[in-house]
Amino acid sequence: MTSTPAQPTPAGVDAVVPFTVEALDIRGRVINMGPVLNSILARHQYPGPVNKLLSKAIVLTAMLGSTLKFEGRLTLQAQSDGAVSMLVVDFNAPDGLRAMAQFDAAKVADVASQDGFKPDHLLGKGHLAFTIDQGAHTSRYQGIVVLDGTTLEEAAHEYFQKSEQIPTLLRLGVAEMLTKSEEGGADHSWTAGGIMVQFLPQSPDRMKQADIHPGDAPEGHEHHAMDEDDAWIEARSLAETVKDDELTDPNLTVEGLLYRLFHEHGASVYTPQNVSDKCSCSAEKITAMIQSFSEEDKTEMKAEGMVHIKCDFCSMDYELDANKVFKD
Ligand SMILES: [Zn+2]
DSSP: OBOOOSSOOOTTSSEEEEEEEGGGTEEEEEEEESHHHHHHHHHHOOOHHHHHHHHHHHHHHHHHHTTSOSSOEEEEEEEESSSEEEEEEEEETTTEEEEEEEEOHHHHHHHHTSTTOOGGGGOOEEEEEEEEEOOTTSOOEEEEEEEESOOHHHHHHHHIIIIIOOOEEEEEEEEEEEEEOTTSSEEEEEEEEEEEEEEOOSSGGGGOOOOOOOTTOOTTOOOOOOOOOHHHHHHHHHHTTOOHHHHSOTTSOHHHHHHHHHTTTOBEEOOOEEOEEOOOOOHHHHHHHHHTSOHHHHHHHHHHOEEEEEOTTTOOEEEEEHHHHTOO
């Protein structure tokens, strides 16, 4: 039994849809992204493999960020020695998303041509930081995960296990769509989706979970195996059956996906939260930034007259008159 939300929520509408499955004590979120994702990616003109990785990071950030109330920002920032050296996605509550990447194009092409390529392979060794800034009245929170061949899903699992200690399962999918263009060629577009499931029983006792595998821990390091709760084991194994193409299928609605996964237990779906392509840059912020430059830089800019600054996120061009900005 699936309850009916106020409005139908067809897939691919750039929205995060919260849901619960009470019988299994889980709450979750499903996201589908299409037009908003394409408008963010189109502005950058990154190579396909970078778009794939960035799309996964965008749906992950949107799912996590959409839990922020009213104001605040969630930033996902990866730095690595891999083909993609930096990747930043910001979610600005209530709905703004922006994203950018820095990469070595030759390395990207090389990594992407290898057998069994996954977009996550573009990140080498480094770290991934999840930063939550909930505005002036709360302190900033940052959780950092080490990257070493780690997928974004694995990094997110580790983040939840370390920081919130909530058993969490996350799946992300991205697909490149080819449609026939009016000129007879092919139009490329992107679609991405994700699902996040969290176990939140009344009794915190039931939330104990198996340790993360100790990895390179020295020999003799004890791996504490714990018995996980049956409801969580079932919820997780059901959510794990999601196929990548189900997360990116424009014909599969959120209700359809949840029905397929949880019909035996019943899922309740709540009001979708839209996401939008919205940068937080402004002429004021750019002005404040260049005012913090060194005197030497300022003198140089004054000599040039007009200063051109391009936003790394949205590619907006700002043209400022240095003699006005530094008139004092
Ligand atoms: Zn911008």
